[in-house]
Amino acid sequence: MPITAAEWYDRDPDLRNLDQGDVLDGIPLVYTQGKHVRWVLLRPLPAGPLEDARGGLPRKFHANIDAGLPTAWNRPDGELVMASAAVYKVLILSRGCNLDWKKQIQVAPIFPVAGLAEESLASLRNNDNAFSFYLPPDGDDMPESYADLSLKATVHVSYLKRTDYLVRRLTSRARVALQDVLSEYYARPFGFNRTDEVPQRAFYRCANCFFAGTLDCPIREIDLGGTFPQCPSCHDDALWVTVPRDLPRAGQELRPVGEI
Numbered sequence: 001m002p003i004t005a006a007e008w009y010d011r012d013p014d015l016r017n018l019d020q021g022d023v024l025d026g027i028p029l030v031y032t033q034g035k036h037v038r039w040v041l042l043r044p045l046p047a048g049p050l051e052d053a054r055g056g057l058p059r060k061f062h063a064n065i066d067a068g069l070p071t072a073w074n075r076p077d078g079e080l081v082m083a084s085a086a087v088y089k090v091l092i093l094s095r096g097c098n099l100d101w102k103k104q105i106q107v108a109p110i111f112p113v114a115g116l117a118e119e120s121l122a123s124l125r126n127n128d129n130a131f132s133f134y135l136p137p138d139g140d141d142m143p144e145s146y147a148d149l150s151l152k153a154t155v156h157v158s159y160l161k162r163t164d165y166l167v168r169r170l171t172s173r174a175r176v177a178l179q180d181v182l183s184e185y186y187a188r189p190f191g192f193n194r195t196d197e198v199p200q201r202a203f204y205r206c207a208n209c210f211f212a213g214t215l216d217c218p219i220r221e222i223d224l225g226g227t228f229p230q231c232p233s234c235h236d237d238a239l240w241v242t243v244p245r246d247l248p249r250a251g252q253e254l255r256p257v258g259e260i
Helices: 118-125 172-186 207-212
Strands: 023-032 040-044 050-052 061-065 080-092 104-112 132-135 145-148 153-156 166-168 202-206 220-222 240-242
Touching: 023 104, 023 153, 080 145, 118 132, 132 172, 172 207, 202 207
Parallel strands: none
Antiparallel strands: 023 080, 023 166, 040 061, 040 080, 080 104, 104 145, 104 153, 132 145, 202 220, 202 240
16 A cells, blocks of 8 residues: 555654654765765875965865775875765664764665656555655655665764754654664564565564554464465555564454464
8 A cells, every 4th residue: 555644754743852764854964076986085286385274284185086096095194085065854764762872873865756767666655665765745845755775874963953954753653664674774674574484383463553553453373384464454564573472462362364
């Protein structure tokens, strides 16, 4: 089923703190200069007067693509580089607790889907692209977009402290989906989807339903072999996780895999 703004964005966010998955605007990010895929190194020209005697910076530099410079990256005091910096709309990737004590926070830039090929949009809108996280449209300030995980960048936490930068906050369900995409991007998903083989006979429940508070998906015993079934609530978007057999309480009934 298509992802909607109603299920993806928190309509009453607590503005006292920022959290993982928050969409912020106006955050500066630095990348390699323009069209260059390699770093541009700035080497000072031969001795001349200093622009700032305290900083010790020459007035003039020569730009070199690092691939064509034999001594690139060999300077003991590091390199001066040319880079592009601009403000972006970003998605916070770091865990919310890290915002309280980490100095460097990971974010991903957000781009509108306008201009993407139609064949790319289908998987993107289903959040099936392991390199991006889908953000459905929600008003003029939140067009249909995606966060590009392959362009993950680091910013100082001081840039993220202003909650007036907050554009949208994810719901618990959407945050779990983000964590699923991140785990798949860096390792493997937390839980099993419809394409995964059942690794062992055990009791399972759909994590998406659990975090969404859906009661239509009971704990189920699933046999070894074959792939995981559809979830009766979220269908092919199921994310099955193992649970203890004694987890059900009164009124919760274990059903075999064949029963919906």
